[in-house]
Amino acid sequence: MSADPSSPGQSSSTIHPTGPSNSDSPQIQPNDPKPTSQVSPGRPVRADETLIEIGGLNAFYGDFQAIHSLSINIPRNKVTAFIGPSGCGKSTLLRWINRMNDTVPSAHASGTLRMGELDILHKSTDVVALRRKIGIVFQKPNPFPKSIYDNVAFGPRLHMKLSKAELDELVQWSLEKAAVWEEVKDRLHKPALGLSGGQQQRLCIARAIAVGPKILLMDEPCSALDPASTLAIEDLMNELRDQYTIVIVTHNMQQASRCSDKTAFFFEGRLIEFDDTERIFTLPTHRQTEDYVRGRFG
Numbered sequence: 001m002s003a004d005p006s007s008p009g010q011s012s013s014t015i016h017p018t019g020p021s022n023s024d025s026p027q028i029q030p031n032d033p034k035p036t037s038q039v040s041p042g043r044p045v046r047a048d049e050t051l052i053e054i055g056g057l058n059a060f061y062g063d064f065q066a067i068h069s070l071s072i073n074i075p076r077n078k079v080t081a082f083i084g085p086s087g088c089g090k091s092t093l094l095r096w097i098n099r100m101n102d103t104v105p106s107a108h109a110s111g112t113l114r115m116g117e118l119d120i121l122h123k124s125t126d127v128v129a130l131r132r133k134i135g136i137v138f139q140k141p142n143p144f145p146k147s148i149y150d151n152v153a154f155g156p157r158l159h160m161k162l163s164k165a166e167l168d169e170l171v172q173w174s175l176e177k178a179a180v181w182e183e184v185k186d187r188l189h190k191p192a193l194g195l196s197g198g199q200q201q202r203l204c205i206a207r208a209i210a211v212g213p214k215i216l217l218m219d220e221p222c223s224a225l226d227p228a229s230t231l232a233i234e235d236l237m238n239e240l241r242d243q244y245t246i247v248i249v250t251h252n253m254q255q256a257s258r259c260s261d262k263t264a265f266f267f268e269g270r271l272i273e274f275d276d277t278e279r280i281f282t283l284p285t286h287r288q289t290e291d292y293v294r295g296r297f298g
C-alpha cells in the first residue's frame with residue numbers, strides 16, 4: 001500500500017482516507033499554551049496538541065441543563081476516556097462534538113466547541129462535512145442491512161468520486177485497519193447482519209474510517225460485546241491511536257485504564273477532573289474521582 005494522502009477522495013491511486021499527518025484539517029497551533037488539565041495548579045502539565053477545544057460549554061434538553069460550563073481540550077492522536085456515573089453527560093458531550101444532537105428538537109447548547117478553525121456549534125457549519133471529520137461508533141453495532149462491502153463503501157460512494165478499483169482498495173484498507181479483513185474477505189458480498197457482534201462492531205469502525213475522519217468518537221463500543229470481542233476492539237484502538245484521535249465513553253474502569261492516555265471524570269454534568277489516565281487511576285486530585293474509580297459509587 002502506498003502512503004496515505006492527507007485528503008480523502010482525491011483522484012490519485014492512493015485513496016487511503018487519512019494519514020498520520022492529518023494535514024488537511026485546520027489546526028490549533030501545536031503547543032497550544034492552554035493547560036490540558038484543570039486540576040493541581042502549580043503541577044507541571046504536559047502541553048498536548050489540541051484537536052478539539054471546548055470552552056464554557058453549556059448543553060440543555062429544553063430547560064434541563066445536562067452540561068455545565070465545560071472547558072476541556074481533547075488532545076490530538078491520543079485516546080481520551082470519558083468516565084462518570086450514568087446521566088453525568090458523557091454521551092451528550094459526544095453527541096455535541098459531531099452535532100448528533102441536531103436531531104433532538106429540545107437540545108440546545110452555548111459556548112465554544114471548535115476543531116481548529118471550524119466552529120462546530122455554528123449554525124452555518126456543514127454537518128455532513130463535519131461528520132466526515134468526526135466519526136462515531138455506538139454502543140450497539142448498527143451495520144446497514146446491506147452487504148459487508150456496501151456498508152464500508154456507503155460513505156465513500158456518497159462523498160468521493162472513486163473508480164471501482166479505487167473503491168475496492170479503500171474497502172479493503174478500511175477493513176484491514178479495523179482488523180476484520182481476514183474474517184470477512186471471502187464473504188464481502190454477504191449480509192453484514194450475518195456477522196457476529198464483535199465483527200459487526202469492527203465493521204462499523206471500518207465504515208467510520210473509510211471516509212477519512214480525524215477523530216473517532218466511541219460511545220461504550222464494547223458494552224454489547226463478549227470479552228474476546230472487547231479485547232479485539234481494545235487492541236484495535238491501540239493500533240489506531242497513532243493515526244486517529246479517539247474519544248471513548250466507558251463504564252469499564254479497566255478498559256479506561258488499559259486503553260486511554262487521558263481520562264476525564266464527569267459528575268452531574270460537570271467536569272471534575274481531567275488528567276493523564278495513570279494519574280487519574282493512581283493519584284487523582286479529587287476525592288470524588290478516587291471514590292468513582294475505586295468503585296465506591298456509580
Ligand SMILES: Nc1ncnc2c1ncn2[C@@H]1O[C@H](COP(=O)(O)OP(=O)(O)OP(=O)(O)O)[C@@H](O)[C@H]1O
Nearest residue numbers: 061066084085086087088089090091092093104106
Ligand atoms: N434526548 C434527551 N431528552 C431529554 N433529556 C435527555 C436526553 N438525552 C439525555 N438526557 C438527559 O441528559 C442527562 C445526561 O444524559 P447522557 O446520556 O449524556 O448521560 P451519560 O453520562 O452518557 O449516561 P449513561 O452513562 O447512562 O449513558 C441525563 O439526565 C439524561 O436523562
